[in-house]
Amino acid sequence: MVSLSNLLTHPYREDNGIPVHLKGGTMATALYRTTTLTIFGTGYTLLIAHACYVKKKSIT
Numbered sequence: 001m002v003s004l005s006n007l008l009t010h011p012y013r014e015d016n017g018i019p020v021h022l023k024g025g026t027m028a029t030a031l032y033r034t035t036t037l038t039i040f041g042t043g044y045t046l047l048i049a050h051a052c053y054v055k056k057k058s059i060t
Contacts, residue, residue, distance in 0.1 A: 011023055
């Protein structure tokens with residue numbers, strides 16, 4: 001008898017050259033790309049916002 005966990009994890013254990021985070025199909029790919037863009041977009045926005053609001057130090 002094959003256990004349920006073996007049936008559910010079989011696509012992730014296959015060595016077919018696809019990264020494990022993309023083996024879930026179209027929805028997994030969309031979720032991965034959305035998450036990646038959100039993280040890097042937020043970081044970039046914070047970087048730009050910090051660069052805009054940095055005050056110059058006066059030379060005295």
